[in-house]
Amino acid sequence: MHETLPRSFQVGLAGYYLLCAGLNFGFAHFYMNRPKLRLAWAISGFIFALHTIVYLLTAATNPELGPVIPHVIVDTTNRIFDHIWGPILYFVGSCVGFAALLYWRKQLTEPTVAIAFLKITLFISGWSMTNPDFRSIITKADNVPIVMLMFTVGFFTWFGLRRAVINDELIAQNKPVLEKDDEKVLVWPDLVYTELICMIIATAVLVVWSIALEAPLEQPATNAKAPNPSKAPWYFLGLQEMLVYFDPWMAGVVLPTMIIIGLIAIPYIDFNPKGNGYYTFKERPFAVTTFLFGFLVLWVVLIVLGTLLRGPNWNFFAPFEYWDPHKVVPLNNVNxxxxxxxxxxxxxxxxxxxxxxxxxxxxxxxxxxxxxxxxxxxxxxxxxxxxxxxxxxxxxxxxxxxxxxxxxxxxxxxxxxxxxxxxxxxxxxxxxxxxxx
Amino acid sequence: MSVGDFIRNSQIWKSIFRHPAPRDRRNRVVVVLTNVFLHLHPVSVRKSGIALSYTWCMGGLTFFLFLVETVTGVLLMFYYRPTLEHAYNDILALRDVTTLGVLREMHRWGAHAMVIAIWLHMYRVFLTGSYKPPREFNWSVGVILLVLTLLLSFTGYLLPWDQLAIWAITVGSNMARATPLVGHEGPFASLLTIGDAPLIHSGSDARFLLLGGRFVSGDTLLRFYVLHCVAIPLVVAMLIAVHFWRVRKDGGISGAL
Structure with missing residues (x-):
């Protein structure tokens, strides 16, 4: 099975890999004085650049030859995800990953490790885009926020934990934390200019995004024909995923209410006076672990599951699997x-x-x-x-x-x-x- | 005398800005004190408190996106009519015909970005423990703002009146009929009766209140439109004022003591 990749996508991917290559060469230049790091960056830069050249060549000459991911990769992930474990592998894997992240936070938040992880993610993203089923889901206009969510939450989780690790080491050595600082600056100009620059950048990003990507508009509304799957807006898909395990009164009413009450109650429950105003993990391990589990695993991971991996009839579909509306999943649940x-x-x-x-x-x-x-x-x-x-x-x-x-x-x-x-x-x-x- | 000096010495300029340009320390203090918008800020802040590595800029970004949504939203209201007859066609026209129809894209993408930004803001505030005393109450206000942001986005989702819209709202609002006691398919609602007649049925339950009908209809469109454009934004604007006021009154941006 060899699906051809549309020419526009090949050019787009070439551009994507070019950006990645540029990023890598930039870092290679930055690490001028550290030969090993520099070599690592240069090598990955060349691999990205090679992708760019291949895609450009095939797009220019014969798009029929369009590179596709080796079928065996698709087949294997489909088999592992869908036919063996499905949501179990996905959710348990997320939990294990979460536990590993917190346990080995010192090692995993090392910039080199984090960047290696980022590079692998960029590679996998690029390769995955050559799969038509994956592409059709990820490029749905309203799924764009999910991609943003995954990358921003990933980045800030790394960033926050990294600061926490550094602060914890400083505290252990009885040194002041990173945020410790008695210097005061005037709001004009220091803060208002920061705000102005942020506003300009945000506006520019939003305008470019809006011109580049059309907002979705489907067929006119009709009560006669429900789409399959019918999904709530993406930010509620974690709740919709809970409908698999709970009735609507729990998943849609009681648990959301408890989430809101729980969030409001946090400052009145958390009696630990430490960690006020700076990143730390060791001074409040229970609070941070609980909140991170709730936000990352029970909220973001379930939203991604609900958006990208739940297809017709809310069945589980592997990332590269065709969303077959006639897929039959045996239900033999008992009370x-x-x-x-x-x-x-x-x-x-x-x-x-x-x-x-x-x-x-x-x-x-x-x-x-x-x-x-x-x-x-x-x-x-x-x-x-x-x-x-x-x-x-x-x-x-x-x-x-x-x-x-x-x-x-x-x-x-x-x-x-x-x-x-x-x-x-x-x-x-x-x-x-x-x-x- | 240069043009700039001429303008700055004019009666009009002086009546608006009651002090010279903020080039020295005194006037940089005064500029914040005499301007109603800048007055949301204190005069001075801790240097580490406004570092992007500390704040991630996500609270500010959320507020800015709220302003973007307000401006683009008001402009879209000139074009869009929340009726079954016009809603879909007006959105279609915004896409294909109307000059600056890109405002709709900005409004929609800005809304998605706002949802992500407010989550990340909450994430940052939690990781830095900034909800701890004396800022407990302001965290709670923030949680309400978070919920209202989701509701703003949810009510706006219906307005294009396409398949995506009504079925997303149908799926979302179906939950309301399972509300304990006040949803007609909710636990124990059947226990509430007047004589033999059920008090809670599909024409009187929580979902009916939300939708203005038994299913997503033209009444729902009007209801969500009013909530989206008037009711929720008013509450949000008020709570934002409280939120910012309390940031200052609770000791400014948090930081290590």
Whole structure:
């Protein structure tokens, strides 16, 4: 299977690689006095430049020959992602990557490591664009913000952690942190000019972006024909992804409300006076880890999943896979009550739907019991064990708030794991009152 | 006397700027104190507090994009009519016919950029622990502004009235009918009854309130238009004022003591 690459795309990619090559040669020049680094930059610069030449040549002579990624790469990623693990590999991989980033933050935020990572990302991005399925998704006008989001969040995560690592070392040596500074400057001219320059740059970027890329406008609205997939705006796709694991009342109402409440509550829960006004990790590891997990893994990673990897019928599609609307994914999810009454007890008598409230409670007793233990018994147990110090320092109300928020935050990964491991659909299943957890 | 001096010595100039050009220390202080817009700033700030490596400029960028959205949005309002008959065609005309129809692109891309910028601003403020006392309340105001920014973007998403718009809003607003107690498919809503008649049904629930109907319709378009152009921006503008005021009153830009 050899899809040709449109000539305009070949020229575009040539330009992209030229920019990358320029970046690399620029750094090679910058590292004039460090031969090894200079060589590394020059080599990668030449590889980028080689890409430029190849694309320009084929575009000029015979676009039919357009370079495509070796089919084996596409095939392998498709196989690994889709047919083996799908969302499990994606999400668990993200979690592992996140843990590794925090654990080896000192090594991973080294500029050379970060830049090597950036180069690999640039290469993969360029290669991926030769795949027509990937291209059709990534170049949808409203998906452009996702690309921006991935690169900016990646950059600033590196940047913030790097500053934190440096500050932590300074603190360990009893030296003042990077932000420590008693010098004051006048707002005019120091700040107003910074603002002016930022405004000019932002305006220029926005104008160029607007002229270069047309805003999307599809067919006129009609209630008769729903597109497949129907997606919410991209910034809500993390929430839409949660619909896989929760009913709308949880994914669309309760959890978003808890996110907002939780964010507002952060300064009133975090009693740690350290780390006020400077980047640090070691002085507030719990707060930073929790927030970063929430923002990076549970928000950004899920948005990327919802935007780029969820196709028709909200099925999971690998990055280079064709979005086949007829893809069949077997759903054999079961409820906890079924698992208990059929699997453990072996008697379906109590599984009947539509009975009295009493019979519903008996039917769902395993799930209700587990939920009650999770919500009610866990906080006091944690207060006496893992979070003992927190409980003593925070007092009842703060501690209660913290644990409740953490419980809601953890409910998503817990539900995910239960779904993947035992095909669990609902822990509590009371369709009579639309109350399914 | 040069032209510049002539202008600066004129009665008009002096009536607007009540002091000489900000070239010396005294006048650089006075220029901030006597100008209502510059007065959002303090007179002096800590040098490290305004470094881009510290602030990432994301809060300022968010505010600037809000201004861009306001200006382009007002101009777009001259062209766009929020009715089923005209909405789609007006957007089509903006793309194909209208001079400076690129304003729509600026408005849309600016909105996306604003969402990303405000997230990154929150990210920076968290990583530097700048929400800690005495700035707790201002963080909370910021979270409300974040939510309102998302709502601004969400309400604006419907206005082009194309397939992308109504189905995104349909998917998004379908959540409201699952609201506990007040959504007709929400947990325990069926327990609320008057006699035998259900109190919460598809014509009276939270989703109906949001959409002005049982599904996304012309009434929804009007409702979202008013929210998008008037109601939410007013609240946002007010909260931005509070947010900036509190940055100053809570001790200026945060930093290591």
């Amino acid at each position: 906890l009550s079924e698992l208990f009454w059929l699997g453990v007890v072996g008697d379906p008598t109590f599984l009947r739907e539509g009975g009295s409230i009493g019979s519903i409670i008996i039917r769902e007793s395993p799930g209700i019991l587990l939920t009650a233990i999770y919500m009610l018994a866990l906080p006091p147990i944690l207060a006496r064990t893992v979070f003992r110090n927190y409980f003593i320092k925070m007092g009842f109300l703060r501690y209660f708030m913290l644990i409740t928020l953490l419980q809601f935050m953890a409910s998503l990964p817990i539900k995910m794991v239960l779904r993947w491991v035992i095909n669990l659909k609902y822990i509590v299943y009371i369709p009579e009152y639309f109350f399914n957890i």
